[in-house]
Amino acid sequence: MSTDQTPSADVDRIVADAAIASAEWKKTPSDARAAALVAVGDALDARADELVALAQHETHLAEARLRGELKRTTFQLRLFGEVLAEGSWLDARIDHADPEWPMGAPRPDLRRQLESIGPVLVFAASNFPFAFSVAGGDSASALAAGSAVVLKAHPGHPELSALTTRVVSEALAAAGAPPALFQTIFGTDAGVRALRASEIKAAAFTGSIAGGRALLDIANARDEPIPFFGELGSVNPVFVTRAAADARGEALAGDFLASVMGSAGQLCTKPGVLFVPEGAVAVERLTDASALPSAGPLLNDSIAQGFARSVARTRDHEGVAVAAAADDAGGTAPVVFRTTIDRVLADADALLAEMFGPAALVVEYADEADLIAVAGRLEGQLTATIIAEDGDEIAPTLIGALAQRAGRVLWNQWPTGVSVTWAQQHGGPYPATTAVGTTSVGTAAMGRFLRPVAYQGLPDHLLPDALKESNPLRIPRRVDGAMQLADR
Amino acid sequence: MSTDQTPSADVDRIVADAAIASAEWKKTPSDARAAALVAVGDALDARADELVALAQHETHLAEARLRGELKRTTFQLRLFGEVLAEGSWLDARIDHADPEWPMGAPRPDLRRQLESIGPVLVFAASNFPFAFSVAGGDSASALAAGSAVVLKAHPGHPELSALTTRVVSEALAAAGAPPALFQTIFGTDAGVRALRASEIKAAAFTGSIAGGRALLDIANARDEPIPFFGELGSVNPVFVTRAAADARGEALAGDFLASVMGSAGQLCTKPGVLFVPEGAVAVERLTDASALPSAGPLLNDSIAQGFARSVARTRDHEGVAVAAAADDAGGTAPVVFRTTIDRVLADADALLAEMFGPAALVVEYADEADLIAVAGRLEGQLTATIIAEDGDEIAPTLIGALAQRAGRVLWNQWPTGVSVTWAQQHGGPYPATTAVGTTSVGTAAMGRFLRPVAYQGLPDHLLPDALKESNPLRIPRRVDGAMQLADR
Numbered sequence: 020m021s022t023d024q025t026p027s028a029d030v031d032r033i034v035a036d037a038a039i040a041s042a043e044w045k046k047t048p049s050d051a052r053a054a055a056l057v058a059v060g061d062a063l064d065a066r067a068d069e070l071v072a073l074a075q076h077e078t079h080l081a082e083a084r085l086r087g088e089l090k091r092t093t094f095q096l097r098l099f100g101e102v103l104a105e106g107s108w109l110d111a112r113i114d115h116a117d118p119e120w121p122m123g124a125p126r127p128d129l130r131r132q133l134e135s136i137g138p139v140l141v142f143a144a145s146n147f148p149f150a151f152s153v154a155g156g157d158s159a160s161a162l163a164a165g166s167a168v169v170l171k172a173h174p175g176h177p178e179l180s181a182l183t184t185r186v187v188s189e190a191l192a193a194a195g196a197p198p199a200l201f202q203t204i205f206g207t208d209a210g211v212r213a214l215r216a217s218e219i220k221a222a223a224f225t226g227s228i229a230g231g232r233a234l235l236d237i238a239n240a241r242d243e244p245i246p247f248f249g250e251l252g253s254v255n256p257v258f259v260t261r262a263a264a265d266a267r268g269e270a271l272a273g274d275f276l277a278s279v280m281g282s283a284g285q286l287c288t289k290p291g292v293l294f295v296p297e298g299a300v301a302v303e304r305l306t307d308a309s310a311l312p313s314a315g316p317l318l319n320d321s322i323a324q325g326f327a328r329s330v331a332r333t334r335d336h337e338g339v340a341v342a343a344a345a346d347d348a349g350g351t352a353p354v355v356f357r358t359t360i361d362r363v364l365a366d367a368d369a370l371l372a373e374m375f376g377p378a379a380l381v382v383e384y385a386d387e388a389d390l391i392a393v394a395g396r397l398e399g400q401l402t403a404t405i406i407a408e409d410g411d412e413i414a415p416t417l418i419g420a421l422a423q424r425a426g427r428v429l430w431n432q433w434p435t436g437v438s439v440t441w442a443q444q445h446g447g448p449y450p451a452t453t454a455v456g457t458t459s460v461g462t463a464a465m466g467r468f469l470r471p472v473a474y475q476g477l478p479d480h481l482l483p484d485a486l487k488e489s490n491p492l493r494i495p496r497r498v499d500g501a502m503q504l505a506d507r
Numbered sequence: 508m509s510t511d512q513t514p515s516a517d518v519d520r521i522v523a524d525a526a527i528a529s530a531e532w533k534k535t536p537s538d539a540r541a542a543a544l545v546a547v548g549d550a551l552d553a554r555a556d557e558l559v560a561l562a563q564h565e566t567h568l569a570e571a572r573l574r575g576e577l578k579r580t581t582f583q584l585r586l587f588g589e590v591l592a593e594g595s596w597l598d599a600r601i602d603h604a605d606p607e608w609p610m611g612a613p614r615p616d617l618r619r620q621l622e623s624i625g626p627v628l629v630f631a632a633s634n635f636p637f638a639f640s641v642a643g644g645d646s647a648s649a650l651a652a653g654s655a656v657v658l659k660a661h662p663g664h665p666e667l668s669a670l671t672t673r674v675v676s677e678a679l680a681a682a683g684a685p686p687a688l689f690q691t692i693f694g695t696d697a698g699v700r701a702l703r704a705s706e707i708k709a710a711a712f713t714g715s716i717a718g719g720r721a722l723l724d725i726a727n728a729r730d731e732p733i734p735f736f737g738e739l740g741s742v743n744p745v746f747v748t749r750a751a752a753d754a755r756g757e758a759l760a761g762d763f764l765a766s767v768m769g770s771a772g773q774l775c776t777k778p779g780v781l782f783v784p785e786g787a788v789a790v791e792r793l794t795d796a797s798a799l800p801s802a803g804p805l806l807n808d809s810i811a812q813g814f815a816r817s818v819a820r821t822r823d824h825e826g827v828a829v830a831a832a833a834d835d836a837g838g839t840a841p842v843v844f845r846t847t848i849d850r851v852l853a854d855a856d857a858l859l860a861e862m863f864g865p866a867a868l869v870v871e872y873a874d875e876a877d878l879i880a881v882a883g884r885l886e887g888q889l890t891a892t893i894i895a896e897d898g899d900e901i902a903p904t905l906i907g908a909l910a911q912r913a914g915r916v917l918w919n920q921w922p923t924g925v926s927v928t929w930a931q932q933h934g935g936p937y938p939a940t941t942a943v944g945t946t947s948v949g950t951a952a953m954g955r956f957l958r959p960v961a962y963q964g965l966p967d968h969l970l971p972d973a974l975k976e977s978n979p980l981r982i983p984r985r986v987d988g989a990m991q992l993a994d995r
Contacts, residue, residue, distance in 0.1 A: 087612070246942070442961055475917040
């Protein structure tokens with residue numbers, strides 16, 4: 020398939036075909052949808068060697084990392100298959116007619132389930148060429164929800180995008196999915212045109228604040244505004260209490276650096292800022308340039324330029340010093356900065372801004388209570404981490420303050436390596452996410468592409484299967500207000 | 508309390524106070540929040556005579572309707588109390604650590620619940636001075652979710668707004684709620700200023716498409732965009748099959764008129780368009796002016812002017828005739844128009860536009876299959892209704908097509924009189940709602956004001972109660988992917 024910019028006429032045809040495919044796919048029973056997702060996972064695993072080699076070539080990421088990422092990607096497809104079978108995703112609710120309903124008027128028979136929102140436009144990310152790209156979490160959760168997907172490929176890995184698209188499309192076709200259920204487009208203009216198309220009913224995006232906000236504004240300005248699920252940026256602050264710094268200073272400095280520098284710092288959950296007590300041994304350790312990895316290529320030129328700009332801004336900021344820097348030919352080498360908490364409180368917008376790449380800022384504090392003040396100044400975050408001892412008195416207050424600003428609060432663990440589970444939450448207040456109540460990782464990610472529909476007074480044979488009285492799908496349902504487990 | 512425009516300085520203080528109250532209220536245990544909601548309901552019921560008399564004076568709505576609406580309003584407050592106690596609203600999920608997680612990396616201990624989004628700005632509506640105003644569904648669901656409420660009063664019933672605010676505030680204070688948990692502001696400028704305030708984290712609105720879209724655009728343009736839950740407009744089409752028209756023509760015409768003309772047509776679920784077979788007896792019946800109620804005052808001058816404009820537009824549309832009209836002094840009398848389905852298919856935007864007030868359009872069709880074509884042309888709707896016989900072959904296709912465009916699909920019932928239940932859905936694709944996946948009526952309305960937070964690796968004693976291992980709140984939870992009922 021061509022990786023050139025998709026012509027406008029082709030985009031128009033693609034979104035029209037997606038609308039037809041989406042209506043068909045929504046009607047496809049859950050078990051058939053689940054089987055198709057599993058088939059896609061299997062097909063990707065079968066082509067792992069070829070896919071990983073191409074990804075390595077196009078992204079400069081390490082083979083082990085890419086193999087792990089592909090495994091995560093295919094696991095995710097199969098997990099959504101399990102979610103479909105379990106059935107809670109439908110949020111099925113049945114209220115039987117009740118002539119004595121205390122509202123003051125008889126209650127009609129009302130039955131409600133979640134249904135596909137319609138065709139979804141997914142903007143692939145550069146930093147996860149599998150897990151947040153063609154067959155990544157957004158595509159998997161949209162397909163699971165019963166939506167057709169139009170995938171806007173990331174220019175950072177065009178050939179991998181084309182190959183993955185072929186593998187996905189062939190697997191879906193073999194599993195009996197409708198034609199045009201999954202289609203890929205290339206180029207910024209094509210992405211914007213699709214975002215404006217009336218057939219598209221939701222969009223998902225992972226990337227920069229500037230790019231994401233521009234797309235969000237386009238989605239909002241449509242005649243029919245549509246939900247835009249953007250995961251834009253996060254500095255993922257880490258707060259180390261004095262007791263923890265005293266007890267584990269050396270080890271935590273090493274763990275922090277490992278989390279910062281993994282994948283050359285190009286992770287949305289990279290811990291970009293570390294708050295530590297003045298004079299802690301961890302600070303000493305973080306001024307050791309020999310602990311830093313050596314410079315390597317970043318994902319692409321655009322990322323490298325953005326990283327160099329953000330590093331320069333931090334370096335030039337009053338009161339910021341370089342704590343340690345690796346040998347730097349092109350301005351993109353690993354670097355650790357240091358400053359004080361007073362500086363951060365005086366200019367939080369500048370100093371708590373994301374540097375996407377191998378860099379971090381170490382912030383020294385004298386008074387532990389200032390951590391609460393900083394928490395109150397944070398923009399929305401994907402994660403916030405506390406490194407503390409069990410008896411730390413500040414813990415409950417700090418947890419409460421961070422839970423107001425972050426989607427995930429960690430305790431003595433590191434935020435990178437986002438697990439795909441039922442309880443995962445990857446999203447927070449803006450700018451971490453453009454839709455604060457949603458997640459792009461974990462089984463709840465499906466909810467973004469669903470909308471509720473209530474049916475009032477329908478004869479049983481005309482109801483969707485999930486809402487028929489006999490519960491033929493054997494799924495958990497809320498009946499007259501009470502949760503009932505599946506009868507399997 | 509003054510019902511004059513709230514000065515800017517007061518708005519600024521009010522939103523700041525709301526932020527403090529919201530943080531406090533979020534930490535208040537669910538049972539105490541539930542008790543406060545019940546106390547508000549009881550206090551409103553105790554003042555029913557005074558409230559209803561004031562509402563009658565300010566809105567011209569009938570006493571029986573207002574008494575019913577107040578009962579619905581206080582029922583709703585108590586129902587959210589039940590929802591808080593039951594605990595499913597938290598969507599509590601626990602994934603225990605699993606070193607063998609098939610994703611390829613060990614799964615950490617992850618626990619997720621829903622928490623208040625923060626202070627909510629509620630724009631009251633004119634047409635439900637109780638149920639969608641000061642103490643209405645938006646306020647009730649926001650308070651239940653743990654959010655402080657800033658209520659922008661509707662100018663159509665200022666004195667009632669002031670009195671209701673006093674009753675609500677006194678009841679909340681007596682129940683031990685934080686000061687400033689519920690505050691009311693007056694005036695368009697004050698509402699816009701509050702909507703732009705960084706302390707406000709979500710807004711809810713019921714009203715016109717023009718007004719709602721303007722506010723939506725303001726919410727979207729903020730530095731930190733916030734969710735704007737607007738319920739804007741809907742024509743709520745009714746589709747009568749030939750078999751139903753033949754079997755029940757006379758009765759359905761009467762039922763349709765009753766649904767259209769109730770509350771002088773000033774309901775968001777008023778069925779504004781009726782599709783019937785050419786020459787059906789129902790059409791005959793709907794040309795009988797003596798079946799129409801006589802003209803009465805509408806809610807306020809603004810509504811009356813808007814209604815007169817929309818009626819004039821329909822009257823002047825090519826191919827539209829007056830089927831029946833009540834005596835009309837001021838241009839706001841009940842009226843029924845008629846046209847053909849070809850006209851509607853040729854200019855759906857104009858002929859399927861809402862006329863908010865006592866008016867409806869009867870559309871005659873020759874070919875039942877054209878109903879499917881019309882369904883595909885609908886904008887987003889709150890409701891769509893099918894009047895049919897059980898054996899009608901078109902039913903499954905028509906239900907499927909309407910479920911794509913409406914939040915609630917009815918069968919042989921009428922859309923007005925929205926029941927407050929667990930399975931209710933009051934919201935649909937734009938412009939019915941600005942946030943397609945949400946409802947403003949029913950227990951799911953709380954979800955609008957909640958956001959998920961995941962806790963990773965926290966010691967049990969630092970976890971929120973809903974996520975502690977021993978399940979001290981005795982609520983339903985999803986544990987390692989499997990739903991578990993409350994152990995009560």
